[in-house]
Amino acid sequence: MSATIGLFLILYSVTAYLIFSHGLAYISRLPAAGDLLTDRVIYLIFFCFFLMLAFSSGVASYIALFRSKETSWMLTLPLSHRVVCLWKCLETSLFSSWGLLFITTPLLIAFAQHREVGSVFYLKTIASLIPFVIISTGIAVALLLFIVRYFKRTHLIYAAITITLVAAFSGLKTYQSDKELSDKTGLSAALTLQLVLQHTDVSTSPLLPSSWLAKSIIDWSHPWRLNKDPLNVTLLYSNALMVLLIAAWLARYFFFPARSRSLQYAAATAARQRARPGNFQFSYQQTVRRFNLPQSPMLAISLKDVRSFVREPGQWLQFLIIFSLLSLYALSLRHMEYNRSSPQETQMFAFLNLTVCALTLSTLTTRFVFPQFSLEGRRFWILAMSPLQLSRIIIQKLVLSTLFTGSATFAILLLSGHMLQLPDSDITFFACAIVLLSLGLNAIAVGFGALFPNLKESNSARIVSGFGGTLCLITSFAYVALFIGCLIFAHIALLKAGSSTEIHSIMANPSARYAVLSAFAITSVAIALPIIFSIKTINKLVFLDEL
Secondary structure, eight states: OHHHHHHHHHHHHHHHHHHHHHHHHHHHTSTTTHHHHHHHHHHHHHHHHHHHHHHHHHHHHHIIIIIOHHHHHHTTSSOOHHHHHHHHHHHHHHHHHHHHHHHHHHHHHHHHHHHTOOTHHHHHHHHHHHHHHHHHHHHHHHHHHHHHHHOOHHHHHHHHHHHHHHHHHHHHHHHHHHHHHHHHHOOOHHHHHHHHHHHTGGGGOTTOHHHHHHHHHHHHTOTTOOSOOOHHHHHHHHHHHHHHHHHHHHHHHTHHHHHHHHHHHHHHHHHHHHHOTTOOOOOHHHHHHHHTOOOOHHHHHHHHHHHHHHHOHHHHHHHHHHHHHHHHHHHHGGGOOOOTTOHHHHHHHHHHHHHHHHHHHHHHIIIIIGGGTGGGGGGHHHHHHSSSOHHHHHHHHHHHHHHHHHHHHHHHHHHHHHHTTOOHHHHHHHHHHHHHHHHHHHHHHHHHHHHSOOTTOOOHHHHHTSHHHHHHHHHHHHHHHHHHHHHHHHHHHHHHHTOOSSHHHHHHOHHHHHHHHHHHHHHHHHHHHHHHHHHHHHHTTGGGGGO
């Protein structure tokens, strides 16, 4: 299993390096703007990395500091609150940053090869990434402690609504001004370049740590610059040391009051909900009485899973942000300019859109579905001693997760297909494809979650970062690649024959029929094997040894 993961990491590194190399070479060939756009790409990448790392560290730190039972136990030890807080933040920082650094490595190697720099460039870049990670994590932890200490849930809701309205108004205003400008002058190459640089100016702000890091890397990539300004590097290290001091001070004076306030607010909210007579909750008895549903153990467990998901902000907040970004992506496809009269270009963009949705779905199933079995934790002996068959729990989690993630991705695919102005037959074809992908990816996540449980861990981010989560992500990517490869082969056969993607056309074409049947066979294997092996494993009750 370790060899499988090692082989995947090697293949990913080589593939990512080749993709980045070809991308940088393509941008550099643009006349009079190649170097400028290459530098701007570096700024954008590290700006996005800064936001993702800060958000990931904040969510993981919230779970570790305020939701983890291990933290509650550590607070009973003769340790200061500052030590406990800093240790958990360091732990979550390592879990949040290793993947980001691994993704960055092929990009930096490709950029160094593109600019033809020496080995000293790599040493300087590695030395600069360390304070960059410290600053991102420290800012996230500082904001987290301040928000938990002084803000209530209603304040956060009002702030989120305000930010959403401001962002929507700003985006609408920018869109109208760009549309008026393009209507008056025409969308020339110079105007397009100007708009691209204008909308990415935020990534070059001198107040951002990502800008300091990107500026340093760009300066080091020019060997002809003899006197390189050390200001950006010193800014990184000085601010990293300052962030550490601020984090230590906040951990000493803010962590325990913030944790106490969080527990107090949770207890008061639960008491108000219990005292409110007409309050609707996802409890089993109330739901059965309200909707006149039949008594069912599967319904009780499903409502328990839904309620656990709603109670955990670290879970639903990430899910909401991911699908908000996907919705923005789907809405922005209406600006995609391509030759809609060309079947080749239409199918290329359609398959790229399907690939985006499929890879996002694989990430979601690994991040949210895979840990569900492990999150049962030490309470799993209750289910093991109940008259309910444990194999039915696997099926229940598969059905619930498929309905939850599959319906959201299905809606995104329909929206993006409409924005790309695809024919109805193509939208139906890709919608059926995403349904099959949802079944296969959720089966892989549920099955691997039961085969590689971690019942002693309550932090879902740490569960996913383990061996089982990594292997689940690898298997999901392989399944997506094989499935979409079969569909591409089928579409090529249909394009050569001049046929549409309707069912009778697929059945009439032998090559397309065999390719679609191969996609069905791959999906059947992806569903059957993980579920069968997980049911055999769970019936042996081997995992109870970990309790």
